[in-house]
Amino acid sequence: MAVNIFFCVALISSLIIISNASLVVNFYKDPKAEELVREEMIAIQNEDPTLMPALLRLHFHDCFVRGCDASVLLNSWNGTAEKDAPPNLSLRGFNAIERIKTKLEKSCRGIVSCADVLAIAARDAVYLSHGPDYDVRTGRRDGNTSSAAEALLNLPPANGNISESLELYAEKNLTAKDLVAQHTFGVAHCTSFSDRLYNFTGKGDQDPSLNSTYAEKLKQECLIGNNTTVVEMNNQACL
Numbered sequence: 117m118a119v120n121i122f123f124c125v126a127l128i129s130s131l132i133i134i135s136n137a138s139l140v141v142n143f144y145k146d147p148k149a150e151e152l153v154r155e156e157m158i159a160i161q162n163e164d165p166t167l168m169p170a171l172l173r174l175h176f177h178d179c180f181v182r183g184c185d186a187s188v189l190l191n192s193w194n195g196t197a198e199k200d201a202p203p204n205l206s207l208r209g210f211n212a213i214e215r216i217k218t219k220l221e222k223s224c225r226g227i228v229s230c231a232d233v234l235a236i237a238a239r240d241a242v243y244l245s246h247g248p249d250y251d252v253r254t255g256r257r258d259g260n261t262s263s264a265a266e267a268l269l270n271l272p273p274a275n276g277n278i279s280e281s282l283e284l285y286a287e288k289n290l291t292a293k294d295l296v297a298q299h300t301f302g303v304a305h306c307t308s309f310s311d312r313l314y315n316f317t318g319k320g321d322q323d324p325s326l327n328s329t330y331a332e333k334l335k336q337e338c339l340i341g342n343n344t345t346v347v348e349m350n351n352q353a354c355l
């Protein structure tokens with residue numbers, strides 16, 4: 117997987133600022149907490165390297181709704197939690213977070229918040245994917261409210277266009293450079309962009325702004341009606 121996530125540091129710093137100004141580096145005085153997360157992240161990466169970008173995205177989807185409070189992890193009995201909202205249906209990595217949290221609970225019960233686990237795991241995902249290492253400010257508290265409606269209001273739709281996406285970014289003090297940098301690793305489901313290949317205006321047409329060579333390559337990977345295939349964001353074969 118080709119990775120160019122140097123600018124993720126700037127991005128993650130912004131997410132941290134969005135979430136809480138009073139967080140500190142080394143909130144958990146015993147450095148073991150972050151060591152345990154990294155140890156487990158290395159094991160997770162060895163088993164499934166594709167979870168690294170997924171865990172970065174999970175942190176972002178958590179932070180855009182009610183701040184970085186782990187509300188994206190909460191389940192509801194009637195399908196109304198954040199994770200049930202359409203922009204969150206393609207999130208991956210919930211089991212990995214559960215696995216890290218379980219490991220932490222064995223060593224330091226009830227100490228490390230899930231919100232901090234998400235933030236530390238995102239940092240480790242960047243680092244383990246050959247991005248930079250950086251300090252994560254911690255001390256977040258977990259929320260106990262999670263709403264699909266709020267997620268819909270605050271998260272970008274998977275098929276949003278570039279102007280809409282940039283507007284959303286600007287609202288969070290993020291830039292176009294951040295947007296590109298974050299999407300240099302990981303995957304996208306064909307369903308997230310297939311309308312641009314096959315039905316842009318509802319008349320069976322292709323988005324005219326899409327490079328036609330690139331579009332042809334994408335069509336080979338994403339056949340009409342294919343709901344499960346994913347393609348690499350940084351798809352060298354498509355360049």
Ligand code: HEM
Pocket residue numbers: 127166169170172173176206208272273274275276280281282284285298299301302303304305306307308
């Ligand atoms: C306007 C804002 C954004 C839009 C419209 C957007 C859109 C998307 C879409 C459509 C996908 C593909 C999902 C799929 O089909 O599976 C995706 C994946 C991804 N996004 Fe974003 N995104 C945004 C912001 C961000 C931010 C702030 C980050 C990082 C902090 C991020 C990191 C990622 C990563 C790493 C993936 C790959 C996930 C994986 O491999 O499972 N995105 N994004």
